[in-house]
Amino acid sequence: MRVFFSAVQWTMFILAGSVVAPLAIGQAYGMTPAETADFVQRTLFVLGLVSLFQVTWGHRMPIMEGPAVLWWGVFLLFASLGPAMGIGQAEVLPALGMGLFASGLIFVAAGAFGWMDAIRRWFSPTVIGMYFILLVVQMSGPFLNGILMTGEESGSGIGTLISLATLLVALLFARTSVALLRSYSVLIAILFGWILFAVAGLYKPAEGASGSLLSFPELLAWGWPQWNSGIILTSMIVTLLLFSNLIASLEAVEQVVQPKEKANANRSGLWMGVSQLLSTLFSTVGFVPLSYTAGFILTTRIKERLPFILGSLAVMLMSLFPSVTALFASIPVSVGYAAVFLSFANMLGMGVREVVKGGLDERQMFIVGVALMFGTGTMFLPASFFSLLPPYLTPLVSNGLLMGVLISMLMEKALRSRRSNLSQELES
Secondary structure, three states: HHHHHHHHHHHHHHHOOHHHHHHHHHHHOOOOOHHHHHHHHHHHHHHHHHHHHHHOOOOOOOOOOEEEEEHHHHHHHHHHHHHHHHHHHHHHHHHHHHHHHHHHHHHHHHHHOOOOOOHHOOOHHHHHHHHHHHHHHHHHHHHHHHHHEEEEEHHHHHHHHHHHHHHHHHHHHHOOOOOOHHHHHHHHHHHHHHHHHOOOOOOOOOOOOOOOOOOOOOOOOOOOOOOHHHHHHHHHHHHHHHHHHHHOOOOOOHHOOOOOOOOOOOHHHHHHHHHOOOHHHHHOOEEEEEEOHHHHHHHOOOHHHHHHHHHHHHHHHOOHHHHHHHHHHOOOOOHHHOHHHHHHHHHHEEEEEHHOOOOOOHHHHHHHHHHHHHHHHHHOOOHHHHHHOOOHHHHHOOOHHHHHHHHHHHHHHHHHHHHHHHHHHHHH
């Protein structure tokens, strides 16, 4: 029974963290409810399939796959920039499909030729620590806005109170001395909030993808991929930045799970490339192993692979049944945010520990301070500033997390090289 309930909790956790992206993108591109439901179905199918590939043949750890925030942002960016670039919305999605295809080829090559190990050496404890700290900082705004429902009509009423109550339940159960309740705190919180939303009359069932009982996800729903130079260039930059997402996720979950064998970055990179190629084939957003899975494992203490495998398989199979997909796609977004709040908050402690592991000398504090200032400062820049930049630079410059990580990485390499040169001069 423990394996069963652990698998159910993984299933709910994966669903809560995955349905928001296709819903937001569908809205941005003016998709009908049926088209959005199809999009959710394709997203869940590929997500579950890729998770099984990774846990079986890739990194072999229980790491949730999810829509990459970078790809999500690029999709939303070109929904508004497309017309300004002379591209109709009907042409943007096929062009993004080509970008995903190119990204997939790069990851496949990196994994097949063994480049991932060299890339991983760039991610010192300082860099990984900055990634975790800035991730918490960056996500704190969306999480609080989501829990407080600031963008919805019910944000000032009972819906907000239910979301806050769900958050309180999640926090209390995660810290309880009863191991059983602590292990299933996320599942309990989601069910608690979902039921209260239904009782309060705020629950909005989603429309099914089709009228049939069983439906296989449509291939190339956006049409054949199309070439667009601006979108391809943006996709190349996003691909380079996704390497940091992948490496940080592997490092985070390794710390928590402590597998007998270190995760193979090359295999993981190879299967991440397959993931991008499948995203092209099934016309969905690109995926990446999510680092906040480590926070979920810390909260629930479920480190085994079997419950994760069963949960991923359940998500993939549920996507084949439109009515079931619609049911879980209708989990209140604010409840999902509240239930996984602690999973993100736990990442801060991991970040601090990584920074401390790298040392607390003057050089270290200099790097951390500068990277933190740039990273957090970027998050407060007005949207009007980014409109002045070329579209292919916007995904990088507008992302405080990645700006902070890149700055810490470059500063560490530069200062290490300088210190090495000074040492050689003193010896001579």
